Amino acid sequence: MGEEDELDISMPCCLHLLSAFLAMEPPNVLLSFARDCGGGCITESVQSFIWKHCISHYDGKLHVPYMKNCLKKLILEVESKGVVLDELYEQYTLYMTSIRENDFTKNSRVLKTISFVFPDEYAGLASCPKTRKLEVPLQCSLNMLEGGTGCCIWPSSLFLSEFILSYPELFLHKSCVEVGSGAGLVGICLRQVKASKVILTDGDLSTLANMRSNLELNKISATNDSLDGSLHADKVKCVHLLWEYATEDELQSFAPHIVLGADVIYNPSCLPHLVRILGALLKCRKSLPSFVHDGRECSNEIASESGLQQTSSANNNYLNNEVLSNDLNKHPVALIASVIRTKDTFSYFLSLAEEANLHVMDITEKIKPISLLPYMKSYERSNVRMFVVSYLSK
Numbered sequence: 001m002g003e004e005d006e007l008d009i010s011m012p013c014c015l016h017l018l019s020a021f022l023a024m025e026p027p028n029v030l031l032s033f034a035r036d037c038g039g040g041c042i043t044e045s046v047q048s049f050i051w052k053h054c055i056s057h058y059d060g061k062l063h064v065p066y067m068k069n070c071l072k073k074l075i076l077e078v079e080s081k082g083v084v085l086d087e088l089y090e091q092y093t094l095y096m097t098s099i100r101e102n103d104f105t106k107n108s109r110v111l112k113t114i115s116f117v118f119p120d121e122y123a124g125l126a127s128c129p130k131t132r133k134l135e136v137p138l139q140c141s142l143n144m145l146e147g148g149t150g151c152c153i154w155p156s157s158l159f160l161s162e163f164i165l166s167y168p169e170l171f172l173h174k175s176c177v178e179v180g181s182g183a184g185l186v187g188i189c190l191r192q193v194k195a196s197k198v199i200l201t202d203g204d205l206s207t208l209a210n211m212r213s214n215l216e217l218n219k220i221s222a223t224n225d226s227l228d229g230s231l232h233a234d235k236v237k238c239v240h241l242l243w244e245y246a247t248e249d250e251l252q253s254f255a256p257h258i259v260l261g262a263d264v265i266y267n268p269s270c271l272p273h274l275v276r277i278l279g280a281l282l283k284c285r286k287s288l289p290s291f292v293h294d295g296r297e298c299s300n301e302i303a304s305e306s307g308l309q310q311t312s313s314a315n316n317n318y319l320n321n322e323v324l325s326n327d328l329n330k331h332p333v334a335l336i337a338s339v340i341r342t343k344d345t346f347s348y349f350l351s352l353a354e355e356a357n358l359h360v361m362d363i364t365e366k367i368k369p370i371s372l373l374p375y376m377k378s379y380e381r382s383n384v385r386m387f388v389v390s391y392l393s394k
């Protein structure tokens, strides 16, 4: 095949194919993108692209049972209509002969890469300008129960991450604390938009260990989980924080501007503790006149001087949104993304919040993030709701 037949990796369909592959989307999703790339069928050029960009580039890092399954389906489809590339046959044979399925089922952790794909006007936020992508590799479990619920990537953390990356100026130079951080995706996005302080917390120790290795994987240094409020700007703190046992003093020391939580409203027995935690974190800073940046006090104008501000003003209804941007500059708020699986559980959360003087506002339809994961067909974005929680002082 000649050079001229090579598919361009920056073409949207190629970007989607590669991103879906790295995020371990189901094989039928990959096949559908592969067909798009070939104008309806999986041509030799498409196979060559898959071989070069999806397989050989990531040699040794891919989850073999997943790869085997994808290649099997791809080969079956191509064989019925055309010629399969030798390299793909050889790779499939290699997987067939070398695979010891037990090795993979015993350890169900896999490496998924979440690629946030930015539209042109937001390209400044991407780590790779050519592909307009921010790639976040994460070690996570395939099995939800292995390593606790926090080792999976839940849809609300994808949504909250899209939100953070869509409205970076909100988080710039802000001190952020996340509860129930799980695999650490939200924290990695907060570093990307230059939050001044990022504290990730979780009550499960194996989740916390996994979160730390995910930060390292993304070249972010994680500090010890001591509970003092100090933290160097380029570091992320991972803290073991069980909602049931955290003391007011511990929570006060975080002094956040923004509290975050993704998919943390699901277990009724934990909700009274979660609400207490939110109340304590939201009460602990009376006003937010200024933030400390580079060792000096600075105001919100610093945010407006940055390139990030321009990036988001393109389609932004945020800056005109009095509710959130004003609130955020006056007092701490919590941003909670949630899939409402059981109405009763959510109503219980609302009643507890009301008792605790917390105001919960649904902003899902008012402040929408940009769709940065268009290739991720397994992600039901419309199921996620976004809430702003603030403390009503008496």
Ligand SMILES: C[S@@+](CC[C@H](N)C(=O)[O-])C[C@H]1O[C@@H](n2cnc3c(N)ncnc32)[C@H](O)[C@@H]1O
Binding pocket: 148, 149, 150, 151, 152, 153, 154, 155, 156, 157, 158, 179, 180, 181, 182, 183, 201, 202, 203, 204, 207, 241, 242, 243, 244, 261, 262, 263, 264, 270, 273
């Ligand atoms: C459904 S997972 C969501 C994880 C992550 N935020 C996401 O969206 O991918 C819930 C997380 O909350 C943590 N969690 C649940 N109950 C907790 C508690 N009582 N104290 C502290 N963390 C808790 C779990 O360990 C888990 O990481």
